[in-house]
Amino acid sequence: MAGTYTLYSMQSSGNCYKPRLLMHLLGIDFRLVDVDTFSGETRRAEYMALNPNGRVPLLVLPDGRRLSESNAMLLYLGEQTRYVPNDRYERALCHQWLFFEQYEHEPTIAVARSWLKIYPSRIGKATPEQIAAWQKGGNHALGVMEKRLAGNDWLVGANYTVADIALYAYTHVAGEGGFDLGPYPGIGAWLARVASQPGHVALDWRP
Amino acid sequence: MAGTYTLYSMQSSGNCYKPRLLMHLLGIDFRLVDVDTFSGETRRAEYMALNPNGRVPLLVLPDGRRLSESNAMLLYLGEQTRYVPNDRYERALCHQWLFFEQYEHEPTIAVARSWLKIYPSRIGKATPEQIAAWQKGGNHALGVMEKRLAGNDWLVGANYTVADIALYAYTHVAGEGGFDLGPYPGIGAWLARVASQPGHVALDWRP
Numbered sequence: 001m002a003g004t005y006t007l008y009s010m011q012s013s014g015n016c017y018k019p020r021l022l023m024h025l026l027g028i029d030f031r032l033v034d035v036d037t038f039s040g041e042t043r044r045a046e047y048m049a050l051n052p053n054g055r056v057p058l059l060v061l062p063d064g065r066r067l068s069e070s071n072a073m074l075l076y077l078g079e080q081t082r083y084v085p086n087d088r089y090e091r092a093l094c095h096q097w098l099f100f101e102q103y104e105h106e107p108t109i110a111v112a113r114s115w116l117k118i119y120p121s122r123i124g125k126a127t128p129e130q131i132a133a134w135q136k137g138g139n140h141a142l143g144v145m146e147k148r149l150a151g152n153d154w155l156v157g158a159n160y161t162v163a164d165i166a167l168y169a170y171t172h173v174a175g176e177g178g179f180d181l182g183p184y185p186g187i188g189a190w191l192a193r194v195a196s197q198p199g200h201v202a203l204d205w206r207p
Numbered sequence: 208m209a210g211t212y213t214l215y216s217m218q219s220s221g222n223c224y225k226p227r228l229l230m231h232l233l234g235i236d237f238r239l240v241d242v243d244t245f246s247g248e249t250r251r252a253e254y255m256a257l258n259p260n261g262r263v264p265l266l267v268l269p270d271g272r273r274l275s276e277s278n279a280m281l282l283y284l285g286e287q288t289r290y291v292p293n294d295r296y297e298r299a300l301c302h303q304w305l306f307f308e309q310y311e312h313e314p315t316i317a318v319a320r321s322w323l324k325i326y327p328s329r330i331g332k333a334t335p336e337q338i339a340a341w342q343k344g345g346n347h348a349l350g351v352m353e354k355r356l357a358g359n360d361w362l363v364g365a366n367y368t369v370a371d372i373a374l375y376a377y378t379h380v381a382g383e384g385g386f387d388l389g390p391y392p393g394i395g396a397w398l399a400r401v402a403s404q405p406g407h408v409a410l411d412w413r414p
Contacts, residue, residue, distance in 0.1 A: 052354045072302035095279035102310045147259045
């Protein structure tokens with residue numbers, strides 16, 4: 001498979017869905033390698049040799065060089081395409097939302113989903129205090145998104161960008177983390193807008 | 208003060224130190240507005256109107272437009288300078304380290320420091336379980352950095368970049384979060400290398 005990208009990925013992970021979706025939108029061929037994070041495979045020596053951080057996704061470029069961090073992949077793959085703004089300030093806002101996603105959104109909404117719905121070893125084990133903390137942090141993040149999306153179609157400027165892809169990944173399955181999106185009509189309309197883009201594929205899509 | 212940057216900042220925050228240090232290195236004039244996060248000032252209506260996420264730092268550009276997220280500021284201010292790589296893959300690795308910093312490093316090392324040393328209302332209130340979790344997560348992050356820095360002067364390529372600035376911010380005060388850097392000689396040498404760069408200023412520097 002020389003000459004194509006390889007993505008080490010867990011199918012149910014929103015972080016892994018981000019580069020899958022963008023590569024599909026861009027028509028980039030890639031090979032998917034499923035990694036079983038449930039069994040600790042990402043912290044074993046063979047995988048840590050590929051990614052010392054022991055996380056998925058991991059992208060291997062056609063020349064064999066490696067890149068981790070899902071949002072770094074979005075910026076790399078999206079560079080010079082319609083999905084990363086050309087304007088310097090809009091590109092900065094795009095970066096702003098990507099860091100927001102990893103700091104405010106993913107650690108609450110994705111982590112709640114992983115404990116309540118995804119990881120068999122965690123289901124039923126979250127404490128009421130953990131759930132309350134995820135609810136507080138996740139609803140704060142959703143509130144910040146709603147402020148923008150109540151009056152705008154997209155997170156940055158007038159177009160669908162990698163910022164939307166990054167935040168769509170876990171927002172569209174926030175219900176699986178116990179979040180009620182009812183109070184966020186701007187987010188609701190935006191989720192439908194993303195899903196109706198030409199070439200959109202769902203979380204369970206495989207190349 | 209039209210025509211200059213304004214940084215809303217808490218002096219002891221590593222996240223706020225990042226843009227201060229880079230603007231000093233680049234010779235960019237800016238005005239500092241101290242924000243008292245201890246008293247909840249960042250979550251009051253006046254501040255939330257500036258930054259809906261209620262966090263510092265916040266950068267106001269000379270034309271009045273606003274940018275949040277410290278690492279987005281580093282990329283914005285550093286663009287087309289020696290501190291952001293020109294090479295596409297090196298720039299992607301730079302992004303990779305910036306996301307790693309916000310996801311793996313800051314939530315453990317900076318948060319431990321904030322509870323153990325910085326926030327008067329938190330000092331003495333961390334539970335042994337919290338401290339153990341910060342130690343585990345923070346030492347994982349330091350281990351990933353050490354793998355790179357044991358054999359390389361800088362995190363990306365052959366030069367000092369915004370990736371080094373972002374990770375220096377809280378690594379050089381990791382001791383205040385209870386972390387022992389003794390087992391990480393590569394990190395130790397790199398900290399000294401950063402601090403010896405021409406134009407370097409310390410965390411407590413003000414314009």
